[in-house]
Amino acid sequence: MSVTVRAPAKVNLHLGVGRRRSDGFHDLSTVFQAVSLYDEITVEDADELDVVVEGDGADEVPTDTSNLAIRAAIALARQVGREPAVRITIRKGIPVAGGMAGGSADAAATLVACTALWESGIDTDALHAIATTLGSDVPFCLLGGTAIGTGRGDQLTRALARGTYQWVFAIADGGLSTPAVYAELDRIREETPVPESATPHELMTALRSGEARRLGPLLHNDLQRPALRLRPALRRTLEAGRDAHAIGAIVCGSGPTCAFLAQDEPEAVALVAALAGSGTCRSVRRAHGPVAGARVVA
Ligand code: C5P
Numbered sequence: 290m291s292v293t294v295r296a297p298a299k300v301n302l303h304l305g306v307g308r309r310r311s312d313g314f315h316d317l318s319t320v321f322q323a324v325s326l327y328d329e330i331t332v333e334d335a336d337e338l339d340v341v342v343e344g345d346g347a348d349e350v351p352t353d354t355s356n357l358a359i360r361a362a363i364a365l366a367r368q369v370g371r372e373p374a375v376r377i378t379i380r381k382g383i384p385v386a387g388g389m390a391g392g393s394a395d396a397a398a399t400l401v402a403c404t405a406l407w408e409s410g411i412d413t414d415a416l417h418a419i420a421t422t423l424g425s426d427v428p429f430c431l432l433g434g435t436a437i438g439t440g441r442g443d444q445l446t447r448a449l450a451r452g453t454y455q456w457v458f459a460i461a462d463g464g465l466s467t468p469a470v471y472a473e474l475d476r477i478r479e480e481t482p483v484p485e486s487a488t489p490h491e492l493m494t495a496l497r498s499g500e501a502r503r504l505g506p507l508l509h510n511d512l513q514r515p516a517l518r519l520r521p522a523l524r525r526t527l528e529a530g531r532d533a534h535a536i537g538a539i540v541c542g543s544g545p546t547c548a549f550l551a552q553d554e555p556e557a558v559a560l561v562a563a564l565a566g567s568g569t570c571r572s573v574r575r576a577h578g579p580v581a582g583a584r585v586v587a
Contacts, residue, residue: 291333294402296394296430296583297323298383298576300456300541300548302496302504303489306511309475314425317442320492321426323433324456324578327382328391329586330358330398332406335376338362343378346385349464350392357396357423362403364419369409386464388516388542390426397430397583405585433582435496452499453577454550455557457535459526459570461545465516470543473515505536505550516544523547526569533563 299321307316340359342350358377366373383391420427425441435450495503517523530538530549537550551557557575564573
């Protein structure tokens, strides 16, 4: 028996980072959108827990217990009182360490896949609770769509959003460490007061209108400044996208992937060509959002 699940990447349309809490995490006010770049995970019965990673950047994904898919299988098995005896095959379509929640997508997909394989009948709330213990973005990778995230980013409310948005992603050479980017933000803020982290009302209104042109200029990411300090070359990537008529240009989460919003599909195709020829990134991918969260495909 085997089950295959695919889980989407995310882009933060807004990422407001508040104060650093005593547990080391930061309070967030964020708006997530799931986009059509996917990791595909297959789980099958095996003698013992094992993971195989294939695809772009597979070499950089750990295969020990720091792998989020492994952790997800262990956490779910514990919850339902069985051994996590599965082989997990991960096919990467989401950039590794790219700020698009690739590892979290693998964890969400593994939770959904093992729930189906083990016929554990665990309910959505219990799955969400396990997801939260695995990482801040894992609950959103289960949910998908467009959602507001508070707390560590794990407390979710579905957002009212109309239409489909056309995205282009510029993938950088090498990843960025999320804790390092948050730490750089803390350093930047040592001398500056931390602004209030509020839900961006204008952006929510733009999302309800379904008009990309309204959304583009409102994209915001507090982690962009620290990401650019750690990787100054990303400025050129963002400029290349703006020069090629992107209506929004932003670093994805903690980076280094850059996200560009296009007016429509033909504009997105033109943007892909311009970015690919700009020499400012390793590769370019086109996607649309919002899409569903982790779902069984076979
Ligand atoms: O939850 P996750 O494992 O994705 O977080 C990775 C790291 O990102 C954390 O260890 C922390 O340094 C940082 N982080 C944070 N505040 C959040 C989410 C993540 O400081 N809300």
